[in-house]
Amino acid sequence: MDEMLTGEAYPLVSRASRPEGSRIELAEGITVGGREIVLIAGPCAVEGEAQLLATARHVAAAGAHLLRGGAFKPRSSPYAFQGLGGEGLALLERARAETGLPIVSEVLDETSVEQVAEVADVIQIGSRNMGNGALLRRVARTGKPVLLKRGMAATVEELLLAAEYVLVEGNSNVLLCERGIRGFDGATRNVFDLAAIPLLKELSHLPVVADPSHGTGRRDLVPAMARAAVAAGADALLIEVHPDPEAALSDGAQSLTFDAFTALVGELHAVAEAVGRALAPAGRAVP
Amino acid sequence: MDEMLTGEAYPLVSRASRPEGSRIELAEGITVGGREIVLIAGPCAVEGEAQLLATARHVAAAGAHLLRGGAFKPRSSPYAFQGLGGEGLALLERARAETGLPIVSEVLDETSVEQVAEVADVIQIGSRNMGNGALLRRVARTGKPVLLKRGMAATVEELLLAAEYVLVEGNSNVLLCERGIRGFDGATRNVFDLAAIPLLKELSHLPVVADPSHGTGRRDLVPAMARAAVAAGADALLIEVHPDPEAALSDGAQSLTFDAFTALVGELHAVAEAVGRALAPAGRAVP
């Protein structure tokens, strides 16, 4: 099914087509791809009103610029918690209304694209769906910014080709996300391939997001990898935060506590400055 | 997104739920999962009438029991040949009418499930979609047998959980397919994980299909790996055959010529017998 790829395999996504790089407006006042680094934080899954609102308030106060939260959750097992669905989306809307944080949420299948697009400011396509051309095209047509996660066994080139599926539909608002690839060492959930960050920046004009939560699967390693991602040139970070990680319905092991997130933001300010950048100012989004 | 899995993670798929193993009728007179081994052969993609019919006639004469052929092709690039779609399905119908071979064809997205199900006797879910729960459920509800391919970075347990998505919808006609996983050695397209065959047989009652064409990506290695798969206990083989592999629109490098396929069938007879089995009799399917 593969084909020999030439340098011209992804003409729209290629850096050559836009040497100065793309700046993408994710919501009013929040642009990614320029000097300022954007923080996307929140729970893996929306579990309920109290959990979501507490997290949204906390990450907003700590300096996050967007709220992440899954209403539809891809799970290996049909018996695992699959997300709150429409109810989850409604809670995300409420969280946005209260905190002003725009929403990033994942869409799992074609039939719920419209439903997610009504609420989400940025639509996430998860690792499992990176190679799902039909979904990529459908999401592209919503016109919304797309956060596209690298597949667990996808090469950098395959990620760029997946992005090309979106751009070819006329939507060039794509964020490429490195989130770890499968490896042989069970000590971490995935191998966080940080070198993909500067490589993607070199090959493409699209902004690059780093997800150290999935990249490592371990809360204790997230801060170091978040700092490393900024030092490596990431334009945005995607960080899982939960009020009580041990009780989380999914991904508890990799979610930061509120305090840990606050501490991390402080560290990121310093690293961003060291590489000639800055965290985007917080509080720009008005409820 | 993962969860700790216990031995009871996939109750419907588990060997414990059906110790004697499942026999699945793929079409009238063609059952997989018993003593007889089933051969599924044909081109990667349906490219046109002449290509498809010539291949169908040849593999039928050589002893294949089902015809494979993709009308919808998942491709890494949006610019690569995506298959003939509905026209391809019509050609598959014609090939069946002429040769009597039942059809295995892949479905890529939820919106075309009905369209594929109208023609295909067995619906294939490809590697890229193994973790696509929405598609798994939708395909399950057609009631048709499902050939489920292991994802490129999926563990054996994740493949079993994906199958559980189908069984939980009331469709227990699932064939598990090993087709190679991603590895570090570019000498082969994938690492063909043959040990997954006896492992799947041990953990589950479902029949196991081996795909040495994708498993190796190299025509020169397909016969040895097809023989090995039978020796390892595979219940069926999925083999790509093309009248002119060098001119194929996809997967030419791994497609067998007609002569090579004929020679292979002869070898497989002997290996099947050596392990106490037999190839299913050819010519059972009547046009």
Add this chain to the structure above:
Amino acid sequence: MDEMLTGEAYPLVSRASRPEGSRIELAEGITVGGREIVLIAGPCAVEGEAQLLATARHVAAAGAHLLRGGAFKPRSSPYAFQGLGGEGLALLERARAETGLPIVSEVLDETSVEQVAEVADVIQIGSRNMGNGALLRRVARTGKPVLLKRGMAATVEELLLAAEYVLVEGNSNVLLCERGIRGFDGATRNVFDLAAIPLLKELSHLPVVADPSHGTGRRDLVPAMARAAVAAGADALLIEVHPDPEAALSDGAQSLTFDAFTALVGELHAVAEAVGRALAPAGRAVP
């Protein structure tokens, strides 16, 4: 440290240099690389007289042609059992005297090459040392046949280049051994890359050995993978056998019981015949 490799990267090892293939005499009356398939069996480590002699007698009676047993064991931990050393070699000598089975044993470092070479009929270089050029050269100079195992992350080409280190010293009695590579699925110890068998046969004139014990790490999968290896074209098999696997000091999980080994030899006869070969006659080696 790598270099671009051309087709002429391993001139001595290359099939082109000896299109008819190499036959290597491992001991009087036992040749590998021809039509007959050779069985090498025995415990992972020599643990003591009773264990070794019982195993040697059993595998000899069951049809093995050589006895394997480690006197020096490479271990990840300095606190794990490192083998009986010289005492282990003496026991191997005794086992040979009693059963007539020639000995395959591993050498771990340059300083013990002579010591191992005095006893072993075939010197094994383990996975960890495949890239150890100094050891390869030193072992080559003993003139003994070398069983060279593929490194856990070595490509097929790197294995061939490692063999070239031996041949360049004037010793062309090398057996290439596929024993599994590192993978992401903890269900098996390694990924047994069976496609490497026909690939090595195509690229090189050297005989190929398959080690399904390390390849899978699971006793329950060894018979199926041993059969598959023969079907794929292996010239020899390396099988771990132990009188009481649960009590083994190393590799118990992957060692066959005596009964399982006997049963396996019967199965291998049939598969060898199915692919136009035969197991070498047993009992040729005279004590």
Add this chain to the structure above:
Amino acid sequence: MDEMLTGEAYPLVSRASRPEGSRIELAEGITVGGREIVLIAGPCAVEGEAQLLATARHVAAAGAHLLRGGAFKPRSSPYAFQGLGGEGLALLERARAETGLPIVSEVLDETSVEQVAEVADVIQIGSRNMGNGALLRRVARTGKPVLLKRGMAATVEELLLAAEYVLVEGNSNVLLCERGIRGFDGATRNVFDLAAIPLLKELSHLPVVADPSHGTGRRDLVPAMARAAVAAGADALLIEVHPDPEAALSDGAQSLTFDAFTALVGELHAVAEAVGRALAPAGRAVP
């Protein structure tokens, strides 16, 4: 050959045995493991006097604290440049005499340990030899600091166990080095597993070195990954520098030019400061 590992698998290397962390004196005035970050730079291989001295002078002036350079080179092919051997060591001595930079050089086999130890201030054990217990023990007994590189397919735990081989001999001056692991994406030479840095720091008291040159295999990615490694908590960096990378006898593609190295040191100052550390002062080593 593996064994079930408990938390007490590496008692000497474990962080629990020295919670405050180890500071190791690499040469007079140069200590690693404290607040200050150490830079080790130089060519992959010593190729000749002009190449080595020019590089040594440049990296010394730019702020490096030790000079790296291989006199004995491990190569996949027996026909590739294997290093200048004793002559290379003599040149390293001269470079030290002239610039004051202490020397890091690799030892490949037991028989040359003494020879390398006479010249090198720090002895490197390369990836290929991480699991070579005999070499680890022999090098340990020199009493010299050991820079121990992670094997290409080694888990973090296996690296710690390899270090335990050195400590158990009474030498606790070990630096653990992350240098990339094998992966499926040919776009980079290895997958640089940066999460191993904080993980190793957490599990062990030993200092951690990052090698972004081998970690990526691409000069264009080295600066970003060097910055990332410092942000992730590395105690030292190992960077390949060559006066004319395109003409290098090995590893040219991943070697920095002089100018690129100078620029990188400037960037690292800023990142080190951002994470509460500093580059060790240059010029401490007096010729």
